[in-house]
Amino acid sequence: MSEVHRFVADRSPDVGTGENTDADTDAGTLSLVTRLGLREVEVTDLDRRFFDTPDGRLHGMGTTLEVRTPVEYPMMRSLVWLHGGQVLASARVDAAFEPGLADTLPPGAGFDRLRDTIEMRRLLPVAMVRSRLALAAALDTEEKTTARVVIDLPALRDGRPLPALIEIRAIRGYEDATARLVRRIAGTAGVDPTDLTTPDLARAAGGGRPFVPSRLTVQLDRGADAATVWTEVFRALHESMLVNFTGTLDDVDSEYLHDFRVAVRRTRSVLAEGGGVLDGRARDHFRAGFKWLGDITTPTRDADVHLLDYPKMLAALSEDAATALAPLGEFLIAHQRTCQQQLARELRGPRRAQLAAEWAEYLEGSGPWAERPAGPDAGRSARRVVAARVEKAHRRLRRDGRAIGATSPPVALHDLRKDAKRLRYLLECFGPLFPAEDLATAVRPLKALQEVLGEFQDTEVQAGALARFGRRLDEEGADTDTILAMGGAIEQLSVRSSRARRAYADRFAEFDTGAVRRAYERLTTTRKGGR
Amino acid sequence: MKILATYNIKGGVGKTATAVNLAHVAARRGERVLLWDLDPQGAATFYFRVKPKVKGGGEALLSGRREVSDAIRGSDYDNLDILPADFSYRHLDLMLDEAKKPLARLRRVLRSVSEDYDYVFLDCAPSISLTSESVFRAADALLVPVIPTTLSIRTFDQLDRFVDDNPDIVRKLKILGFFSMADTRKRLHRELADELRAQRPELLTTQIPMDTDIERMGVHRQPVTALFPRSRPSRAYEALWDEILAHL
Structure with a gap:
């Protein structure tokens, strides 16, 4: 993917000009095209719905996926995967189209790469804006494009304007032209470098939900005692269980349950390693509770694994055998649904609610389990334990x-x-x-x-x-x-x-x-x- | 990464137009494409408005003195890059002759970018030479445009004989011939096309028409598939790419 430089600009009338020269509040930003000697390619008004996986994989790559609908030609709706204005994949889609799991994406090499990126994760809507999008290009003496510039003037659906975003994408072999443009834009009043994309700006302004990282993030003090560190790790794992709970319950995609189970298994493991650090009775109580919680999720996870592995299984068979296997595919889907319904019942049930409440209390240091004395190693250096x-x-x-x-x-x-x-x-x-x-x-x-x-x-x-x-x-x-x-x-x-x-x-x-x-x-x- | 070479012993049969338009079609569909203009005349390079210059010339590329990735230029189209022509390519045969393992050389040059591209198009100069033999060894398929004329068909026969006589060079190379610059208004074109199709059922069914839109590529310096995406030749290139994909 090409190198991209992003800048953010206030939606004030005088961006870049130092004075209010026009009644149109965006005139200053749009006039960058002429002031920088660029060739305007097109200006379009678009309704844009952005999608990403729950763990923000596309955001992490600096790419965006959107269903974009030209305001003037709503029939020309398309699904576009972009990196700083570079189209990594695009396809026309109809009004009913909604991206979801990998199999909902259109065919083609670009979308194959998107499929590989999202793997088993579901694409969920993360932001919605209406943008005035100006595309422009820097040209050399042969009229060859040497850098691409996208000026995005987005607004939330309620009309609130978001900051303008200016993206400059280098063209391979013409990086000097990009560097020159970047220097000139960076020197423009009211314009600042940024790593944010349009959906980032919209999410920040519109209160979009945060991404749920799959990796465990825990800050630990190397000099802390064992009891403190154990509690910190439990809290991080508890947080991971909480953020994955609703997605698991609603079966948004198989990874919510996967990450939920990982948090449960890690909690069990950290409890198991807590001999001497934690109170023995509290430890046994919660080990039993989390074992039960892990066990009830196993049939659904197994069913998910069968379904995830099914395409690999088909690929290894001859075309005839793969066709003959179709009833198994239907069986696996039905089986997963049954397991999931059972799991959802258990997760909504009183036993899980009691475990969750007791665990939350314990981590807060309240409730009967927290009042019990800590183990003899609780005060030792966590690092040594x-x-x-x-x-x-x-x-x-x-x-x-x-x-x-x-x-x-x-x-x-x-x-x-x-x-x-x-x-x-x-x-x-x-x-x-x-x-x-x-x-x-x-x-x-x-x-x-x-x-x-x-x-x-x-x-x-x-x-x-x-x-x-x-x-x-x-x-x-x-x-x-x-x-x-x-x-x-x-x-x-x-x-x-x-x-x-x-x-x-x-x-x-x-x-x-x-x-x-x-x-x-x-x-x-x-x-x-x-x- | 698949390497496809547009090739014919004869010149002026639509090799460059094929490479340029198919590369653009593939890139527009989301494939990551590199077009290497091996013809010192640099027509493909010209169409993409890139300067026909490689620092250090062809020798630097072939010897590995210059990283191929440094010589690549982005085109005006997403996912489509150009490895430009250089006037020194007129001595490519000589350079290859002096290199170790000359037949393996072109493939070796491309190895360093094999993760970056799905398809590489080689636009070759007309001839049978050490360069073309190196192309045959590097490529997965030869795309052979054939004008339905006696002379052009004769050169296709020559290529066939070369392939039969040199199995060690061509190895698993696929030869995908198709009619190019076909003028269906000309009775001779129609007759020869029918005759050749009967003799060679392996020829691809898509034919690229003779069309002024293709000639206008030179004026606008753009692929016809970008310039007039709904035109007859553009539709033909789209169909040709579909047919090629089915054979790869």
Whole structure:
């Protein structure tokens, strides 16, 4: 993607001119086109609805996705994915079109890249504006475009004007022309550099909902005691559960439940690691509560995984077999819906409400559970307590991983996956306590190891589930071709499973190198000589 | 990244117009496209208003002394970049001859940008030479415009013979021939086209018409598909691209 420079300008009548020269409040901004010697390409009034994933993936890339409708020609509606005015993908759409999951997007290479970007996430409306959009170009002596300029004069739907946005996009090989323009615009009165895009401005002014990051963000004080750090981590995980709760309940997309489950699992893991730090009875109480919460989400997550994996399954089959597998696709959709309805009932039920209320009280330091005495290690340095846990988990993973050979039973790999998860959660939840560089060296090969262990277990579990679904479809009188195609799909899963099994030795060896071991040693040395 | 070369031993058959318009069609559809103008005359470069100059010339590119990405220029169209022609390309054969593994050289040059583009179009000068052999080795498909005239068809036969005689050079190269500059008002064009189609059923069915709109590309210095997007030749280039995609 090309380099983009953005500037924001007040919607005052004298932007850039230093004086009020025109009754039209935007004249100053629009006159930049002539004052900078640009060629105006077109000026259009557009109604624009912007979309992004709940975690703001498009925002994170500096791109925007919008359904834009020319005010004068509403039939010419289009879906446009842009980076600073550069069209990454576009297609005409009708009035009923609403972007959602990846399969709602139009065909084409550009939209394939958008599909890859959003993955399983749903595109949701994030802002709506009416813009006067002026497109202009800087030209050289051959009349070749050397830089593109977009001046956007947006207003919220209630008419409130937003600041004007000026975007300059470099054309490859003509960066000098862009640099000259940037210098001139930067020197214009009332114009300031910005990283914001039009939907950012609209969201800021219109109170749009914040993006929900998938990554855990927690600030920890390296000198803090264990009780304080444990509470901080619990709070961050609680926040993650809360922001993903409604999306999980409404099944907006599968990632809400995924992130909700991750927060629950991490909470369970941090509770499990809290021996000596937390009160034993409170710890047992909440461990049981979050285990229940995790368990009720498992059937829906499994059903989501089947659906997410379905296209990959089809791609591995012949065209005929893929066609014959269509009833399985319908079955998986119906099955996911049933699981989701059951999950929603449980999540709206009294047990979840009680757990949520008790947990919130506990984190606030109120209620009966918070009144119980803390564990003996609560006042110790959190860094030392966590380092001891990391050292133990790392030692165990290495010991168990080294014991796995070509003939080890699958259960040994499944158990190892749990060991790896424990270590990963420790590193991620308490990450800010450690030096970032050593942490990255420690996490990278661990993540790669987890990928093969995950693939091995997921394909095994899926093959088992498919066999069960096959029996059910057979009982319901499904076509022989469908059952045969499912056999083919199970075989493909078994191929993937074997591939993951074979990849294990290499991935473990990459995790068990001297350099990685030394990174773990550096992470855990703080314990030596400590209390 | 797929590499497609517009090629014919004969000149003036619509190679450059094909490369320019197909590159524009593909880019407009969201593909990331690079057009490398290998013809020292630089017609494709001219159409895109880019200066026909590569710092250090073709030798710098081929030897790797100059990064290919530094020589690439953005066109006036989103997703479409140009690797301009350079007058030194007239000595490309000589440069390749002096290089190690000359046949693999062009593909090697493009390797560094293989993640940046979905399609690379090579607009080749007419001839059978070391350059064209290097193009045959680099490309996934040759797009061969053929005018329905006796002489043009003869050159297609020559290409066929070369392909048959040099399997080690062409390897898995697909040859996608199609009629170009076809004037359906001319009886001779119609007859020859029918005759050749009967002989060569593998020819693509889309034909690019002889049309003044294509000639106006030179005046406006734009692809006809940008200049007159709804015109007959533009529709033909769109259809041709669909047909090519089905064969790749």
